[in-house]
Amino acid sequence: MLQEIEKSRLRVSRATDAKHKTQLGQFLTPESTARFMAAMFPDASSKKCRLLDAGAGIGSLSSAFLGRCVSGGLGFTEISLTAYEIDSVLYPELRETLSSYTKTLPLSYEIKGEDFIERAVNCIQFGAEKGFTHAILNPPYKKIGSSSRYRLLLKNVGVETVNLYSAFVALSILLMEKGGHIVAIIPRSFCNGPYYRPFRELLLSKCAIHRIHLFESRGTAFKDDGVLQENVIIRLEVGGNQGKVEVTSSTDDRFHDLVSHNHLFERIVASGDREKFIHVPSSNKTVGIESTGIASCTLAEIGVGVSTGPVVDFRLKEYLRAMPEPGTAPLVYPAHFSEHGIRWPQEGIKKPNAMVRNSETEKWFYPKGYYCAVRRFSSKEERRRVVACVVDPAGFSDAEVLGFENHLNVFHEARQGMSEHLAKGLAMYLNTTMVDESFRQFSGHTQVNATDLKLMRYPSREALISLGMVADSVEMEQEKIDMAVLRMCGK
Numbered sequence: 001m002l003q004e005i006e007k008s009r010l011r012v013s014r015a016t017d018a019k020h021k022t023q024l025g026q027f028l029t030p031e032s033t034a035r036f037m038a039a040m041f042p043d044a045s046s047k048k049c050r051l052l053d054a055g056a057g058i059g060s061l062s063s064a065f066l067g068r069c070v071s072g073g074l075g076f077t078e079i080s081l082t083a084y085e086i087d088s089v090l091y092p093e094l095r096e097t098l099s100s101y102t103k104t105l106p107l108s109y110e111i112k113g114e115d116f117i118e119r120a121v122n123c124i125q126f127g128a129e130k131g132f133t134h135a136i137l138n139p140p141y142k143k144i145g146s147s148s149r150y151r152l153l154l155k156n157v158g159v160e161t162v163n164l165y166s167a168f169v170a171l172s173i174l175l176m177e178k179g180g181h182i183v184a185i186i187p188r189s190f191c192n193g194p195y196y197r198p199f200r201e202l203l204l205s206k207c208a209i210h211r212i213h214l215f216e217s218r219g220t221a222f223k224d225d226g227v228l229q230e231n232v233i234i235r236l237e238v239g240g241n242q243g244k245v246e247v248t249s250s251t252d253d254r255f256h257d258l259v260s261h262n263h264l265f266e267r268i269v270a271s272g273d274r275e276k277f278i279h280v281p282s283s284n285k286t287v288g289i290e291s292t293g294i295a296s297c298t299l300a301e302i303g304v305g306v307s308t309g310p311v312v313d314f315r316l317k318e319y320l321r322a323m324p325e326p327g328t329a330p331l332v333y334p335a336h337f338s339e340h341g342i343r344w345p346q347e348g349i350k351k352p353n354a355m356v357r358n359s360e361t362e363k364w365f366y367p368k369g370y371y372c373a374v375r376r377f378s379s380k381e382e383r384r385r386v387v388a389c390v391v392d393p394a395g396f397s398d399a400e401v402l403g404f405e406n407h408l409n410v411f412h413e414a415r416q417g418m419s420e421h422l423a424k425g426l427a428m429y430l431n432t433t434m435v436d437e438s439f440r441q442f443s444g445h446t447q448v449n450a451t452d453l454k455l456m457r458y459p460s461r462e463a464l465i466s467l468g469m470v471a472d473s474v475e476m477e478q479e480k481i482d483m484a485v486l487r488m489c490g491k
Contacts, residue, residue: 034064056083059097120171137184139168160198178239208240309404320352328354365401369417388430421468
């Protein structure tokens with residue numbers, strides 16, 4: 001049956017325009033992923049199953065779950081399925097999918113065309129339709145505005161979140177009975193960052209995480225729709241006892257090279273971490289900063305701050321200039337990064353090199369000095385996500401101030417420059433493999449936010465300065481950078 005549904009999925013996906021998918025945040029689940037998710041549920045501990053499929057699409061996930069029941073994998077004597085789908089275009093396919101299982105299973109089902117968030121909030125508030133034993137989810141992916149109707153509805157049941165996918169998972173948790181199991185494929189972005197902290201707190205307070213599956217290649221989970229968001233599959237037990245967490249990984253959705261490791265929960269969520277970051281280690285090896293013991297200081301402890309570049313160019317278009325001219329100051333973009341530092345100015349980079357300095361723009365500039373800049377975005381092809389560069393004032397001739405564009409993060413001392421050796425030591429440390437590995441464990445996207453950098457740990461100020469003193473003598477090869485940092489900071 002799933003093979004027929006997969007044909008329907010491909011047909012529907014090709015026939016649905018990208019704008020419609022984006023409006024609904026709709027990306028249908030491929031057959032191989034649906035089977036994998038259904039197989040993640042533990043054997044039944046009860047004979048009755050109440051299954052929730054919120055954002056059911058054409059029924060791929062429900063079909064995979066029911067297919068496992070047909071093969072005798074779960075052994076329920078009664079199955080009640082509630083499928084929510086707001087896109088009426090998909091109803092014929094969904095109805096055909098579910099009805100085909102009534103001949104072979106003790107199945108009753110209901111397709112609800114209502115808005116899941118609205119209905120779920122109502123059920124949670126008034127105690128109706130709760131008590132699901134299982135949920136299998138591929139929720140929609142779309143941001144929720146801070147003043148939107150959804151945001152206000154969610155607050156009524158204590159859910160604070162910024163995306164439809166995390167809202168669907170949160171509401172599903174609140175609709176489950178104790179001991180209920182949820183398997184969901186969702187973007188990895190919820191694992192870190194301040195905006196998802198309330199969602200992480202809700203999830204961790206009400207559920208045990210039993211398993212996380214990681215796709216090593218970005219964009220493979222929904223490749224037919226060209227989705228590049230990194231996704232994970234997570235299995236939760238509502239009210240369950242938290243034990244070790246199984247972390248599996250595969251290159252793509254064929255799952256042919258599946259690797260599995262078990263980790264203590266403290267490796268997934270560090271004890272005492274107020275942010276509740278969820279780390280997803282890809283092996284049993286202790287990697288990154290934690291394996292070295294060289295970084296134990298916060299940025300505040302070493303007297304350094306980090307901020308997002310303040311110049312948002314599209315808001316200041318009238319003041320931007322292609323090349324420096326009298327009355328302007330340098331403007332630094334990621335395009336000015338090079339292996340040997342900032343190269344400024346540059347012709348032909350399609351970005352301005354300067355910004356007019358006047359009373360309107362003065363507040364956006366930093367005093368000229370040594371800084372460490374980190375690119376906020378990297379492409380999926382790049383080897384490292386954290387890419388740092390020293391901003392050397394000598395490269396800006398007689399300029400008095402510098403502008404940093406919004407696609408950069410800037411390390412500074414009270415919005416002033418820092419010593420040459422501290423800036424060079426910071427950049428060298430941030431460009432190590434261990435920093436990159438640690439960052440990847442808690443970040444599921446290619447964006448490096450200032451908040452992420454603030455929450456990282458660093459060597460002591462003295463160690464960074466010592467590192468900066470030898471930075472110029474170290475060849476710019478990854479292995480030699482790593483060795484030098486370990487040697488200097490590990491003393």
